Amino acid sequence: xxxxxxxxxxxxxxxxxxxxxxxxxxxxxxxxxxxxxxxxxxxxxxxxxxxxxxxxxxxxxxxxxxxxxxxxxxxxxxxxxxxxxxxxxxxxxxxxxxxxxxxxxxxxxxxxxxxxxxxxxxxxxxxxxxxxxxxxxxxxxxxxxxxxxxxxxxxxxxxxxxxxxxxxxxxxxxxxxxxxxxxxxxxxxxxxxxxxxxxxxxxxxxxxxxxxxxxxxxxxxxxxxxxxxxxxxxxxxxxxxxxxxxxxxxxxxxxxxxxxxxxxxxxxxxxxxxxxxxxxxx
Numbered sequence: 001x002x003x004x005x006x007x008x009x010x011x012x013x014x015x016x017x018x019x020x021x022x023x024x025x026x027x028x029x030x031x032x033x034x035x036x037x038x039x040x041x042x043x044x045x046x047x048x049x050x051x052x053x054x055x056x057x058x059x060x061x062x063x064x065x066x067x068x069x070x071x072x073x074x075x076x077x078x079x080x081x082x083x084x085x086x087x088x089x090x091x092x093x094x095x096x097x098x099x100x101x102x103x104x105x106x107x108x109x110x111x112x113x114x115x116x117x118x119x120x121x122x123x124x125x126x127x128x129x130x131x132x133x134x135x136x137x138x139x140x141x142x143x144x145x146x147x148x149x150x151x152x153x154x155x156x157x158x159x160x161x162x163x164x165x166x167x168x169x170x171x172x173x174x175x176x177x178x179x180x181x182x183x184x185x186x187x188x189x190x191x192x193x194x195x196x197x198x199x200x201x202x203x204x205x206x207x208x209x210x211x212x213x214x215x216x217x218x219x220x221x222x223x224x225x226x227x228x229x230x231x232x233x234x235x236x237x238x239x240x241x242x243x244x245x246x247x248x249x250x251x252x253x254x255x256x257x258x259x260x261x262x263x264x265x266x267x268x269x270x271x272x273x274x275x276x277x278x279x280x281x282x
Contacts, residue, residue: 019057062098074115080104091140209240
């Protein structure tokens with residue numbers, strides 16, 4: 001019998017503001033980010049007050065990583081310098097590879113109602129940081145959903161969901177970072193034990209209800225970081241929703257300056273020069 005993955009850290013998200021004044025919860029970012037490798041950031045946004053989101057994220061650059069935006073509720077328009085346009089709606093996912101450079105905007109297409117979802121930053125290996133940028137929109141019907149024998153619904157955004165009975169590849173696969181991104185909805189008295197390979201860095205964020213993580217209670221709004229080996233079992237007495245992130249650590253230096261994530265200070269300085277001189281997105 002394998003041992004459980006140990007809880008290494010449990011922490012709440014912190015209120016923050018980004019873009020043109022969008023209020024959100026910053027679950028993790030920048031400070032101590034190597035322990036979340038290959039993930040760089042997790043933000044939760046959610047409000048029915050348009051003052052919290054209507055200003056959106058006007059045109060801005062990125063280099064060196066990928067962004068994943070998962071929309072639970074609301075409408076957000078993406079536009080970038082490559083000519084890509086996409087409307088992110090309920091249940092949809094936007095996967096953008098900044099690589100050597102992309103300049104984009106993300107603007108709400110609503111003036112009232114709930115805007116709710118997550119943004120994740122996923123690192124790229126050094127050899128891919130100056131590769132070609134790319135963008136893909138997935139509407140909700142393109143994201144695989146499965147229901148386990150115990151009634152747990154899993155939305156499989158990336159990687160492969162496997163509980164020993166149900167096997168489902170996700171919408172996106174990445175060979176180097178091996179991201180697994182699942183939205184797990186546990187009913188009352190539901191439980192699930194997703195199989196995750198040893199060596200993957202595993203985190204989960206409880207955004208509704210309360211769960212037992214290997215027997216330890218974790219409440220709403222808390223992130224749990226787990227050890228890289230062992231079994232993971234989740235259960236909920238009253239029902240919960242959990243965003244699960246797992247990935248293969250790159251083990252490379254992480255140097256970040258705002259929207260640029262590279263491997264050295266010199267590469268960051270080059271990114272700043274490129275942006276200043278109009279070459280970042282060329």
